[in-house]
Each structure stands twice: as structure tokens, then as C-alpha cells.
Amino acid sequence: MSPQPTITTIEPVANGEVLYKGDLSQGQPLADLSWAWSSANACFPETQKQKFTGNHVFFSGIIPKYSEMTITVIPDNANADFSIYAYEIGATRNDLVPNLSSCIRCEADHKWDRPKAGKTQDHTRTVTDLVAINTPYKVIIGVTGANGLASGGFTLKVVMKSR
Numbered sequence: 001m002s003p004q005p006t007i008t009t010i011e012p013v014a015n016g017e018v019l020y021k022g023d024l025s026q027g028q029p030l031a032d033l034s035w036a037w038s039s040a041n042a043c044f045p046e047t048q049k050q051k052f053t054g055n056h057v058f059f060s061g062i063i064p065k066y067s068e069m070t071i072t073v074i075p076d077n078a079n080a081d082f083s084i085y086a087y088e089i090g091a092t093r094n095d096l097v098p099n100l101s102s103c104i105r106c107e108a109d110h111k112w113d114r115p116k117a118g119k120t121q122d123h124t125r126t127v128t129d130l131v132a133i134n135t136p137y138k139v140i141i142g143v144t145g146a147n148g149l150a151s152g153g154f155t156l157k158v159v160m161k162s163r
Contacts, residue, residue, distance in 0.1 A: 005096065010061035010141070012069060014162035020059065022143065024082075025151040027055035032098040036085070036108070043085050043106035051083045051110035054145025059156060062091060063139050066163035069130040073143050076153035078123040081146040083110035086127045088137040096140065104137060105130065111146060 005028065010020060033052055036043040044052065063069050073084045087106035089095055095103070107127040130139055143154060 005056070005058055007058040007060045007096070007140075010059050010156075010158055012061055012063065012067075012158050012160040014064070014067070014160060017157055017159040020156040020158070021153065022057050022059075022156060023151060023153045024055040024057060024143070024145050024149060027057035027144070029053060029148070029150070030056055030098050035098045035100045036106075040102035041087065041100055041106050043087065044108040044110070048108075048110060051081075051146040052085070052144050053147060054149035055151070056097075056142045056144045058096065059141040059143070061139055061158070062136050063088070063130060063132045063160070064136045064162065065132050065134055067132050068161045069139060070126060070128045070159045071130070071141055072124050072126040072157045072159075074124050074155045074157060076155070080123065080152045081111055081149060082123075082125055082152070082154060083144050083146050084108065084125040084127055084142065085144075086130055086139055086141045088130060088132075088139055091136050091138050093138060097142065
């Protein structure tokens with residue numbers, strides 16, 4: 001049985017940004033990724049699962065009401081292939097993947113399979129649209145390596161806009 005994963009608590013700042021350092025070697029792979037393509041979560045499609053097969057490092061924090069969060073992972077090595085996902089759950093819930101039956105919203109970013117018109121992609125990965133309107137929510141962030149990547153340093157940047 002694998003050890004309970006460590007979850008680093010983040011403390012977003014209203015209308016500001018905070019940075020956290022981490023390394024994929026602090027995490028472990030998830031044996032089951034099927035939660036991600038479940039219709040109750042809709043995080044990323046099964047066709048993209050290879051991009052989430054490395055070690056997963058978790059962060060968690062509260063997004064206060066009337067706020068919007070943008071989260072970017074910046075690998076120390078620009079050639080490293082990282083992916084990121086973040087999901088919102090009720091502020092008192094502690095559901096951690098793969099034991100996620102449903103969530104309010106889930107967003108993911110990974111290396112693209114093909115170019116997107118009018119857009120360019122670098123080594124950073126960003127999730128947006130994490131929003132709380134009338135109720136604060138807990139946000140769980142997973143930083144992971146693609147294709148089994150199990151180590152590599154990174155910076156997690158959390159930007160929050162609040163009303």
C-alpha cells in the first residue's frame with residue numbers, strides 16, 4: 001500500500017500572486033486515472049492519460065468567494081514535460097484523487113499533440129477558470145510529469161483576482 005500523499009497547503013493572496021517550489025520526486029504515480037474522464041469530473045480525456053502518468057505532487061487551498069484563480073507550473077528544466085490539473089470541491093471536503101466521485105469543476109493543461117491556431121505553447125502549463133462566486137471552495141492542484149516523469153523541480157505560481 002502506498003503512503004498517504006503529502007498535500008502542501010497554499011495560501012492565495014487577494015489580487016496577488018504567491019510562489020511555491022516543489023519537485024516531482026516528492027510525489028508518487030497514481031495507479032488509477034479513470035476519475036479524470038468520468039463525466040462527474042471531466043478533467044481530461046482518456047486519450048491524454050499518458051501525460052499524467054508521472055509522479056503527482058499535491059497542493060490545496062481555499063478560493064474565497066468572488067475570486068478567480070490562475071495556476072501555472074514552471075518546470076526548472078525547460079525541456080521537462082509537465083502537466084497540471086486543478087479541481088474545486090466543497091470547502092469542507094477532502095476528496096483526493098483517485099478517490100474523487102465528483103467535483104464542481106476541473107481544469108487541466110498538458111503538452112499539446114498539435115499546434116493550436118493563434119497560440120504558442122512553451123514549457124509552462126496553466127489552468128484558469130477556477131472561480132468562486134457566492135461560496136468559497138477548496139482547490140486541489142495536482143502537478144505531474146508526462147510519460148512517467150518522476151523527478152524534476154518546479155515553481156507553482158498561484159494568481160488570484162478578487163472583487
